[in-house]
Amino acid sequence: MSWVRVVVKMELDILRRIRELIGSHRDFLCVAHKDADADSLGSALAFADHLRGTGARAYVWAPDPLPVNLAYLPGYQTVNREEAPADAVVIAFDAGSPSRFGNLAARIERAPFTILFDHHASNDGFGDLAIVDREAAATGVIIYDVLRLWGSDIGADAATNLYAAIFTDTGGFRHDNTSAHVLRLGAELADLGADVAYVALKSYKSRPQTTLRLQAAACAAARYELDGRLTWSEVTQEMLAEAGAQMEETEGIIDVLQSLDTMECALLFKQEGERLTKVSVRTRGDLEAHSLVAEVGGGGHVRAAGAEVEMSLEELERVILGRARAAILGGTA
Ligand SMILES: [Mn+2]
Incomplete structure (x- = not known):
């Protein structure tokens, strides 16, 4: 029931165009916002996994300084490593305006094509194709729903990244945005191999x-x-x-x-x-x-x-x- 609600809200036509774009391009630059959090970077990493699964090349970037407390996210060591080609399609995660992407804002502005996935109330609506669901508890919820809709093969690493995104943006399933839908997604991601105890340990029990x-x-x-x-x-x-x-x-x-x-x-x-x-x-x-x-x-x-x-x-x-x-x-x- 909630599944139908989410898919309808996400505008199937835009999703279809995003999928076509992915099928017709080779290079994608997935960007997380400034002071990246697990929702932004976890969503970017999980989506990059999906892109690679389709045969595309995916690069993940986040503005410096990259938060070290996110080093537990699978694929963190690949972030900011390899420069993407200038004509790469930019996919931005979890922020409502280019300025939130710090030193990557210029890169977003001059990209030949920009896709945005976001859930912020204060969204400027940037991006050539944008999926903005202000009711989604996390951008990770949107990404998980999209990947599921596309029948993408979500591995344990991507599941951990999406779980971390949803777990932290709901404050460990405590904030007002914690719904039955969100709790179900958490369980599904655990079934897909997300290491839930590890995410909790690294998110809330690893402070110096x-x-x-x-x-x-x-x-x-x-x-x-x-x-x-x-x-x-x-x-x-x-x-x-x-x-x-x-x-x-x-x-x-x-x-x-x-x-x-x-x-x-x-x-x-x-x-x-x-x-x-x-x-x-x-x-x-x-x-x-x-x-x-x-x-x-x-x-x-x-x-x-x-x-x-x-x-x-x-x-x-x-x-x-x-x-x-x-x-x-x-x-x-
Ligand atoms: Mn978020």
Whole structure:
């Protein structure tokens, strides 16, 4: 039942044209977004496997620095290794605009043809052929449904990549986007050989001490406003140095902040540089996370969003906290 829903939503005509394009080209460049996550890179790796199975050549690229915490994904060692021919068809995964692909954005813009698979609410609709399902829990869900529709032979490695994509984008099957459909896909991928315990271990139980130290500092610095409806914290360059950690180790802090019982909006500000700050947003209830950051050029989903802005830490905090407080009190975002 849910299977039919997904296929109809994905527009069979576009899928047919994508399949024809794959059949008539030889080289494909699969790209994951900046600060790649398991959904983006896992989807790209699984789709590259499919392409190779059809006799095509597939290259997988992700913007530098490639996150080392994704090294467990099968095929990770092939990422960013081999330059794709200039006329390769670009297939982009899990982001709504070319700018989200960092140093690969230019490559996407000048590609002879671009295909996009995405599930973000804030999608610009780029790509010559795009499959955008905003209700899909993960891009990995879309890729799995497409490969299944095409009768593709999904091996254990591709199954692990797709499982990792779905498992992490649902927060380990805990977020609101966890549905019966998603749980069924998880079971099917396990049947296909996905190593589910290994993915859980590598996703949530493999943190170095520096990460825990940084998380402790960020939690200690957390502020609680409006009776705990708004909670926020920050990671400064000084805090990173103190913990001996890298900025990519901030992953997971927002999950602790959003575990607060009274929380409607959780924010984490990250000082990337003097004039460059990132913010992660999580919401519960009526607040829309992607709407909170739309004004500063960010995007994402209803429950999870983010932005990277050329502002100082203090400036971005002032803008976003102002919006968050108004949205909570006014009931809009
Ligand atoms: Mn995703």
